[in-house]
Amino acid sequence: MTERRPSSERxxxxxxxxxNVFVKKxxxxxxxxxxxxxxxxxxxxxxxxxQSKRDLFITLIEHWMDQFSAIERGGKLHGKPSAxxxxxxxxxxxxxxxxxPNWFLVEPEIWAIANRDKEIKELxxxxxxxxxxxxxxLIKRGMKYKxxxxxxxxxxxMTIMTSLHGMIWFVLFKPTDFSLEEYVDLNMKLILDGIAxxxxx
Numbered sequence: 001m002t003e004r005r006p007s008s009e010r011x012x013x014x015x016x017x018x019x020n021v022f023v024k025k026x027x028x029x030x031x032x033x034x035x036x037x038x039x040x041x042x043x044x045x046x047x048x049x050x051q052s053k054r055d056l057f058i059t060l061i062e063h064w065m066d067q068f069s070a071i072e073r074g075g076k077l078h079g080k081p082s083a084x085x086x087x088x089x090x091x092x093x094x095x096x097x098x099x100x101p102n103w104f105l106v107e108p109e110i111w112a113i114a115n116r117d118k119e120i121k122e123l124x125x126x127x128x129x130x131x132x133x134x135x136x137x138l139i140k141r142g143m144k145y146k147x148x149x150x151x152x153x154x155x156x157x158m159t160i161m162t163s164l165h166g167m168i169w170f171v172l173f174k175p176t177d178f179s180l181e182e183y184v185d186l187n188m189k190l191i192l193d194g195i196a197x198x199x200x201x
Contacts (some may be wrong), residue, residue, distance in 0.1 A: 011049050014039060016064050016100075018056050023102045027057060027109045031125045061110060064103060065127045082142035083192045086135065087185070090164060097167045100129060104168050132157045139195070148195045156195060163187040 017039035021030045032053055036043050050056040094130075097104055114121035135157035142148035166187070170180055 003193050004180050007049070010045075011059075012063070014041070014046065014049055015060050018060055018104050019100075019106055022057070022060070022109055023105045027053075027113055031118065032056075037191070054117075057113070058105075058123065059122065061123045061127075063178075065123070065130075068122070081099070082138045082145075085162065086138055086192065087188050090160075090184045090188045091181065092165050097110075097170075098180060101168070102169050104165070105171060107165075107168075128161070132161060135160050138176055142195075146197055148198050156191065159191055160188070163191065 014035065016031075016036050021038050022032045025034060030053065032043065035056070036046050038191060039046075050059065084196055086194065089103070110124050114124050131156070136153045137154040139148060139151065139156050143153070164187075165181060167184070170183070175183075
């Protein structure tokens with residue numbers, strides 16, 4: 001007898017399977033049949049949840065945004081210094097990467113399609129804007145309370161985000177002489193020490 005699962009759970013399973021397919025084959029080459037094969041559902045069951053590959057991909061981006069929503073919550077650690085909160089967010093992001101690197105590896109597909117699809121571009125922009133705004137808020141907070149020197153918070157926020165994106169190189173190079181956690185901690189230390197007031201001469 002086929003196990004009946006709640007619709008919400010089944011949709012998440014489909015999205016996880018689609019994520020794997022989009023990373024392996026790319027959006028253009030991926031077919032709904034590939035996702036059916038990846039998850040082991042009938043095509044009818046897949047189309048019951050998603051009308052098309054594009055519909056599935058848009059829902060995947062929305063689910064992708066949910067994966068990173070805890071980053072914003074991480075910025076609300078009451079009473080902690082801004083540098084400590086940023087380190088917390090960076091370590092949380094590393095844990096997300098370790099849990100499933102495909103959430104990061106799918107980004108180039110999203111960027112590529114965003115250049116041709118206005119709706120997907122808007123969704124992706126919403127996610128990045130939210131995360132950048134969180135970092136900007138933390139940097140401004142650090143400047144207000146004399147933890148950081150006066151800097152361009154937008155530029156530093158982008159520097160932090162691009163540093164975290166560097167985690168995808170671990171999939172390609174697989175370094176053995178340092179860990180992902182060490183890489184993330186060092187990058188955050190270099191950035192945060194660079195804007196800390198005590199480093200000024």
